[in-house]
Amino acid sequence: MIMIMMLSMMIMMLATTLSKKQIEDREKSSPFECGFDPKSSARLPFSLRFFLIAMIFLIFDVEIALLLPMTIIMYMSSMMMWMTTSTMFLMILLMGLYHEWNQGSLEWAL
Numbered sequence: 001m002i003m004i005m006m007l008s009m010m011i012m013m014l015a016t017t018l019s020k021k022q023i024e025d026r027e028k029s030s031p032f033e034c035g036f037d038p039k040s041s042a043r044l045p046f047s048l049r050f051f052l053i054a055m056i057f058l059i060f061d062v063e064i065a066l067l068l069p070m071t072i073i074m075y076m077s078s079m080m081m082w083m084t085t086s087t088m089f090l091m092i093l094l095m096g097l098y099h100e101w102n103q104g105s106l107e108w109a110l
Helices: 002-019 048-067 070-076 079-103
Strands: none
Touching: 048 079, 070 079
């Protein structure tokens, strides 16, 4: 067992030594940025509106994933309990949508 471990460690060290790049090329080691100068500022202004729309999309995407199993649950529970739960869930969803609309979060143009 120890002999196998020693042999595998020696093979890994040999592979690491042989796989190292011997010649450093300046062009190969610089990042490729689609023809742009990679030495310029990496901190470009980021639109917070885009970030906000992306977060809203993720939130509503998760909520839709929670809505889909409601049709299956309908057959496994009482109709009154299912209606109450689904109505409350949809009301919370619609109130959030109204709040985002009222705050102007859904408008892309300023």
